[in-house]
Amino acid sequence: MSPLVIVNLVAFIGIIMFLARFRRPKYSLSRxxxxxxxxxxAFGFAMQFIYSGSPDVMxxxxxxxxxxxxxxxNLLKMIVMPLVLVMMIAAVVRMREVAALGKIGGMVVxxxxxxxxxxxxxxxxxxxxxxxxxxGLTEGARELARADVLYSRQEAMSDQGLADMLIRFIxxxxxxxxxxxxxxxxxxxxxxxxxxxxxxxxxxxxDPEKAESIYSFVDTVQAIIMKLVHIVMALTPFGILAxxxxxxxxxxxxDIMNLxxxxxxxxxxxxxxxxxxxxxxxxxxxxxxxxxxxxxPVLTFAFGSxxxxxxxxxxxxxxxxxxxxxxxxxxxxxxxxxxIGQNGCAGIYPAMLATMxxxxxxxxxxxxSFIAGLIAxxxxxxxxxxxxxxxxxxxxxxxxxxxxxxxxIVALLISxxxxxxxxxxxxxxxxxxxxxxxxxxxxxxxxxxxxxxxxEPQTAAAD
Numbered sequence: 001m002s003p004l005v006i007v008n009l010v011a012f013i014g015i016i017m018f019l020a021r022f023r024r025p026k027y028s029l030s031r032x033x034x035x036x037x038x039x040x041x042a043f044g045f046a047m048q049f050i051y052s053g054s055p056d057v058m059x060x061x062x063x064x065x066x067x068x069x070x071x072x073x074n075l076l077k078m079i080v081m082p083l084v085l086v087m088m089i090a091a092v093v094r095m096r097e098v099a100a101l102g103k104i105g106g107m108v109v110x111x112x113x114x115x116x117x118x119x120x121x122x123x124x125x126x127x128x129x130x131x132x133x134x135x136g137l138t139e140g141a142r143e144l145a146r147a148d149v150l151y152s153r154q155e156a157m158s159d160q161g162l163a164d165m166l167i168r169f170i171x172x173x174x175x176x177x178x179x180x181x182x183x184x185x186x187x188x189x190x191x192x193x194x195x196x197x198x199x200x201x202x203x204x205x206x207d208p209e210k211a212e213s214i215y216s217f218v219d220t221v222q223a224i225i226m227k228l229v230h231i232v233m234a235l236t237p238f239g240i241l242a243x244x245x246x247x248x249x250x251x252x253x254x255d256i257m258n259l260x261x262x263x264x265x266x267x268x269x270x271x272x273x274x275x276x277x278x279x280x281x282x283x284x285x286x287x288x289x290x291x292x293x294x295x296x297p298v299l300t301f302a303f304g305s306x307x308x309x310x311x312x313x314x315x316x317x318x319x320x321x322x323x324x325x326x327x328x329x330x331x332x333x334x335x336x337x338x339x340i341g342q343n344g345c346a347g348i349y350p351a352m353l354a355t356m357x358x359x360x361x362x363x364x365x366x367x368x369s370f371i372a373g374l375i376a377x378x379x380x381x382x383x384x385x386x387x388x389x390x391x392x393x394x395x396x397x398x399x400x401x402x403x404x405x406x407x408x409i410v411a412l413l414i415s416x417x418x419x420x421x422x423x424x425x426x427x428x429x430x431x432x433x434x435x436x437x438x439x440x441x442x443x444x445x446x447x448x449x450x451x452x453x454x455x456e457p458q459t460a461a462a463d
Contacts, residue, residue, distance in 0.1 A: 005060040008047070012065050012245070015039050019237050033300045036237035037244055040304070044248025062249060065242050072239030075232045076310040079225070081178045083313055084186060085193045086218075086225050087331035092197025093204075093218050103443055108333045111435040112341025113379050115280075119273050119347030119427075120378040121371070126269040126348075127355035128365055130261055134356045186309055186339045229313040236301055236314075243304040247422065262352075266420045269348045270427050277434045284441045294322045295433055302429040303422045308338040308345075311429050319433055325440045333439060337432020344424030344431075345392035346382035350399035351375070357405045377403060392424060 019039065022032050051057045171177045171188035178189060200218070204211035278288040298318050302311045312334045319330035341347075354374050358365040365371075381399050400406070 002057060002060060004051075004054070004057045005064070008057070008061040009064055012043065012061075015043060015241060016068075016238055019241065022237075023234070032237040033240055033297045036240035037300055037304065040241040040244025041248050043241070044245045047245070047249040058249060062246055065245050067242075069239055069242030069246055072232075072235055072242065073305060073307070073310060075235070076305070076307070076313070077180065079228055079232060080309050080312055081180060081185070081189055083225055083229065083316075084189050084335050085178070085196075086222050087316065087335065088190050088193025089197040089200065090218050090222050090327065090331065092194055092328075093200055093215065104329055104332055104439060105336070107439045107442055108329070108336050108435050109340060111438055112333075112337055112431060113382065114341075115273070115276065115343050115431050115434070116341040116347040116382045117375050117379050118276055119269075119343040120351035120375045122269045122272050122276075123348035123351035124355045124365065124371055124374065126265045126272075127352040130265040132262055132265060132352065132356045133359050180309075186335060190335050226317075229317065233314060233317070236297075240301065240304040247304070247419075263420060266348065266352065267423060269352070270344060270423045273343050273348065273427055274430060277430055281434060281437060284438055286437060286441075291323070291437070294318065295430065298433065299426045299430060302426045306421050306425045308342065308425055308428045308432070311425075312338055315429060315433060319436045323433070323437055325436045329439050329443070330436050333432050333436030337428065337435060341379075341382050341431065341435075342395075342424075342428040344427035345421070346395040347378060348427075349392040349420075349424060350381070350396045351378055353396050354399060354403050354405060357400065357403075361405060374399075374403060392421060 019032065019036055022035060047058060047061065051061075168182065169187045169191060171192050174189070174192045176182070177185040177192070179185070182188065200214050204214045278292070281291055282288050295318055298311060298314050301314055302308065305311065315334040315337075316327075316330045319325040319334065320327050325333075351374060355365040358370065363370055377399055381395060
């Protein structure tokens with residue numbers, strides 16, 4: 001290890017010790033996360049400025065700072081599947097009527113898919129407004145090598161239609177899906193949890209003597225899981241520090257400059273969708289400013305981690321404790337939102353790519369039939385997109401072949417994926433929370449046995 005790497009690591013440890021001083025009750029998690037975000041960006045830019053000509057020092061430093069970020073992400077991954085399983089079982093057991101569960105799930109999915117269709121339209125319009133096209137993008141050796149890999153993935157998916165996609169949702173081995181081995185593992189665990197909860201609910205009705213034991217067991221397991229979640233969440237500022245350091249220091253400025261128009265158009269489209277979410281909330285009586293102030297820590301974490309699935313614990317906690325969303329609704333919206341109807345990764349991104357490729361195929365991207373067909377394919381393809389970094393690439397590999405388009409452009413844009421993917425992930429997570437809040441407003445009179453289930457989302461700030 002070179003002396004310069006040691007100096008950098010000492011500075012990094014010093015920043016961690018500085019952040020640790022703010023772990024006091026008077027400093028909310030949102031403030032701690034914000035400090036971690038700012039510190040990570042500043043440290044990353046300092047690394048870029050000082051060691052731009054010393055890649056060995058840069059990589060050596062990031063190798064060790066990544067230990068903190070990767071450990072944090074691994075801890076989150078560790079609790080995601082158990083949390084999803086327990087949340088789904090608890091959501092069903094708390095319901096007095098199975099029909100109510102169907103209404104909640106249907107409403108959540110409808111909102112997620114509806115906003116994804118709007119996101120696709122926004123992506124089409126922004127790509128057209130900026131005049132973005134796949135023509136003129138240089139295919140160097142690096143991009144062509146990536147394209148070869150993507151083509152092989154496309155061939156592996158070419159025979160998987162809508163029927164195959166639906167089949168992949170059903171778990172054949174729940175223990176395999178609990179490892180997250182498949183892109184649809186989260187949905188599979190959700191389905192198993194719902195079925196397990198329905199079975200527990202039926203047993204409690206058939207044998208009232210067992211009902212109390214079932215409810216007590218579910219509440220106890222959920223309390224233990226949530227305590228584990230709080231332990232991991234306490235490490236968020238340090239995880240964000242390491243993750244942002246990696247993103248900023250590891251970005252290739254030349255790649256970003258070559259496709260700056262695409263970056264700008266993507267961020268504007270994402271910002272527009274945040275406004276759309278705000279309008280939907282405002283039309284249903286929610287104080288938008290207070291809402292965004294409340295969910296800021298969740299969006300910040302999603303931005304840094306690039307993982308909708310890893311954000312599920314903080315997502316649910318914020319919905320229930322800060323926004324007043326009933327627990328069953330928060331459970332469903334957070335877990336469904338991690339794999340269904342992702343506004344950024346499954347909506348904006350594939351729609352923009354298809355719009356860029358269309359002119360090279362002799363198609364007018366503003367033709368109404370093209371727009372309608374693309375939005376429909378995006379809506380269908382948004383089911384089961386993995387809620388982790390790279391999920392947008394998977395979505396593009398579903399949508400582009402369905403439109404009859406090549407996937408080469410996906411390889412061309414991989415260089416700048418991390419920069420855009422951070423904001424897309426934040427939008428995905430905000431879409432799931434918006435679905436939870438709106439569902440709580442629409443279905444406020446459904447019967448559930450959760451003490452916090454007022455059905456009225458609160459707008460108190462997180463601070």
